[in-house]
Amino acid sequence: MIDFVKITIKSGNGGNGIVSFTRESNNPMGGPSGGKGGDGGDVIFISSTTIKTLSKFKYKRHFFAEDGGDGGTTKKKGSKGKDITILVPVGTVIDYIDDEGKHIAHDLDSPNKQIVLIRGGKGGLGNSKFVSATNQEPLLAESGELGKQFYIKMELKLLADVGIIGMPNAGKSSLLNVISSAKSKTANYPFTTLEPKLGTINNYLEEFIVVDIPGLIKDAHKGVGLGHDFLKHIQRTKMLIHLVDGSENNISERIISINNEMEKFDINLKKTPQVLVINKIDLEEVSILKQEIINEIEESNINHKPIFISAITSEGINNLVDLITEEINRIRKIESTKIKKIEGTNIIVPQMKMHYQSVIQENDSSYRIIHPRAIRIAKASNLDDWATLIQFQARLERMGVNNSLREKGIKQGDTVLINDRDFQWD
Structure with missing residues (x-):
C-alpha cells in the first residue's frame, strides 16, 4: 500500500492587464479601455471515500493549475485559470513549508473535506483601472501575480474503529478474517502481512472498521521492521485488540514489549482502550496452561483481563465481537457529547497580508x-x-x-x- 508520497503543486499565474484606448467613429474620445487579467487557478484538495491509497501519486508527481488569461480591449476581463482539484483518501495529512518558512500541516480526516491549499495569482489591472481625477488617460497596466509553488508531503493514516496489534505470527490476519469481511493472506510464518489490511465487522446492525497492523517487533518506534509505517495507522483508532499467541513463552514480556513500542512512538496511544486477547485456545498446550497464563499476566501488573479465543475454530469469537461492539458504542456515545466535527467542511487557507521591503x-x-x-x-x-x-x-x-x-x-x-x-x- 502506498501511504507516503511527495509531490509538487503550483497555482496558476494571474493574467496580465493591458493598455488600450477606445477609438471608434461614433466615440472618438472613448477613453482607456484596457481590461484586467483573469485570476490564476487554485490548487484544491478534497478527501474522497472512493480513493483508498496514495498509489496514483507514484506515477504523477506534478500538479499545476491553469494560468489566468490576459485582459482584452473594451475593458474585457481575462478568463480565470482552471482550478486543479486533487482527490486524496480520507485520513491524508498534507505537510509542507510555506513561502515564509513556516511548517504547515492539514489533516483531511473526514469525507468530502476540502482545502484550497494555494490561491492562484491575482490578475493584473488594465489601464482602465488607473483612471483618476488627475489622470484621465493612464498609460500604465499591471502584470499578473505569479502563482505559488510548494513541494508537499502526503501521508495516509488509516481511519478505523479498531486496530489489531501484536507480534508477528500472533494470528492477526486470521482474526481479522474471522471477525470481519476481510480476506487477508494467512500462513504459519512471521511477517505474512506486509501492509495494513482493513475489514468490516457487522454485529446487531452495527458496523465497525477494523485494521490489521503487521507484526511489531522490538524498536518498532524507531522504524525497525517498518515500525513507523505501521504504527501511524493505529493513531486514529478508537480501541485496540492486543493479540498474543498463547503457545509462545514469556507472554507477559511480549505484551509489555508491544505496549512500550506504542508508547515510545506516541504517548497518547497509552490512553487508547485495549482488549487483551490470547489466541490459539484450540491448542491443548494453551488450554491446559490457561490459568497459568492468567496468573502470569496478573503478576506482571498488566491491567487487562485476557480473553481466550481461537481464530481457527472461532471459539470465543462471538464474545469478542460483542465486547468490541459494546466498547465502540460506549466510545461513540462519549464522542457524541463533545463538539462534533462537521463533515464536508470547506477550509480555505487564508492569504496572509505580506510585509515586504520596497x-x-x-x-x-x-x-x-x-x-x-x-x-x-x-x-x-x-x-x-x-x-x-x-x-x-x-x-x-x-x-x-x-x-x-x-x-x-x-x-x-x-x-x-x-x-x-x-x-x-x-
Whole structure:
C-alpha cells in the first residue's frame, strides 16, 4: 500500500492587464479601455471515500493549475485559470513549508473535506483601472501575480474503529478474517502481512472498521521492521485488540514489549482502550496452561483481563465481537457529547497580508525597487515611452517607493533599478 508520497503543486499565474484606448467613429474620445487579467487557478484538495491509497501519486508527481488569461480591449476581463482539484483518501495529512518558512500541516480526516491549499495569482489591472481625477488617460497596466509553488508531503493514516496489534505470527490476519469481511493472506510464518489490511465487522446492525497492523517487533518506534509505517495507522483508532499467541513463552514480556513500542512512538496511544486477547485456545498446550497464563499476566501488573479465543475454530469469537461492539458504542456515545466535527467542511487557507521591503541598496550608488506591485506595473507598461515613464514615477510616489529610496539615502545621480531597467535619480 502506498501511504507516503511527495509531490509538487503550483497555482496558476494571474493574467496580465493591458493598455488600450477606445477609438471608434461614433466615440472618438472613448477613453482607456484596457481590461484586467483573469485570476490564476487554485490548487484544491478534497478527501474522497472512493480513493483508498496514495498509489496514483507514484506515477504523477506534478500538479499545476491553469494560468489566468490576459485582459482584452473594451475593458474585457481575462478568463480565470482552471482550478486543479486533487482527490486524496480520507485520513491524508498534507505537510509542507510555506513561502515564509513556516511548517504547515492539514489533516483531511473526514469525507468530502476540502482545502484550497494555494490561491492562484491575482490578475493584473488594465489601464482602465488607473483612471483618476488627475489622470484621465493612464498609460500604465499591471502584470499578473505569479502563482505559488510548494513541494508537499502526503501521508495516509488509516481511519478505523479498531486496530489489531501484536507480534508477528500472533494470528492477526486470521482474526481479522474471522471477525470481519476481510480476506487477508494467512500462513504459519512471521511477517505474512506486509501492509495494513482493513475489514468490516457487522454485529446487531452495527458496523465497525477494523485494521490489521503487521507484526511489531522490538524498536518498532524507531522504524525497525517498518515500525513507523505501521504504527501511524493505529493513531486514529478508537480501541485496540492486543493479540498474543498463547503457545509462545514469556507472554507477559511480549505484551509489555508491544505496549512500550506504542508508547515510545506516541504517548497518547497509552490512553487508547485495549482488549487483551490470547489466541490459539484450540491448542491443548494453551488450554491446559490457561490459568497459568492468567496468573502470569496478573503478576506482571498488566491491567487487562485476557480473553481466550481461537481464530481457527472461532471459539470465543462471538464474545469478542460483542465486547468490541459494546466498547465502540460506549466510545461513540462519549464522542457524541463533545463538539462534533462537521463533515464536508470547506477550509480555505487564508492569504496572509505580506510585509515586504520596497527597496534594497545594492551598493553605494545603486538601489533596486523590489515592491511587488511596482515590479508588476513596470513589467506590463511601456517605460520606453516618456509619458508612460512620468506616470510610473508618479505612481511610485503614491505607493511610497520614492520615500523608501529617500530613507535609504539616495542621492542625485544614483541608479535606480527595477526588473531589467535602470534610471538615474534626479
